[in-house]
Amino acid sequence: NAGVTQTPKFQVLKTGQSMTLQCAQDMNHNSMYWYRQDPGMGLRLIYYSASEGTTDKGEVPNGYNVSRLNKREFSLRLESAAPSQTSVYFCASRTGQWENTEAFFGQGTRLTVV
């Protein structure tokens, strides 16, 4: 099984450009998440989707939008990239918000905004 798959793995954007980060999971999980990881800051939640058809803001949602396309896929969009969005982005999935179980992470997308 592939688990959680993120694309692309690396991306360089110019300030003001837009892009969409893709995430897909094949574990039939209800909940999906987008985190960003910055040095010394740990993993901070950007948006989450508790179940298909729902999305909610996390700790650092400004400058981002998300779409839960179906149960498998959860995308993160940067409408107008800024240097402050340079980060490593991780998608994760979990059985559900009402089940305290393991979260599975993708390999990450390293994004640089110049």
Next chain:
Amino acid sequence: QQQVKQSPQSLIVQKGGISIINCAYENTAFDYFPWYQQFPGKGPALLIAIRPDVSEKKEGRFTISFNKSAKQFSLHIMDSQPGDSATYFCAASTYGGSQGNLIFGKGTKLSVKP
């Protein structure tokens, strides 16, 4: 508001020694406490997790100690090996809604010297 505080930020241990990483939490509703291990260029992966009905859980060389009254939990790595060199994150969550999201500490970079 940082709900999960992790220390130290970095740790250097000699091969064969004991590595200890500590976390403290604020929300008494938390009832799931996992530790994640992350190698460079990879996504975090679950190492070991504990629920508050037990004070200790051991899996091989890895042990979680949990102190509910002090709202603290720690990861002990016995007989530390160079292959354990990685970043470790503690996390916490509870059931449902936004509290069903994992809240991560800021991470500890462990280096095990041969």
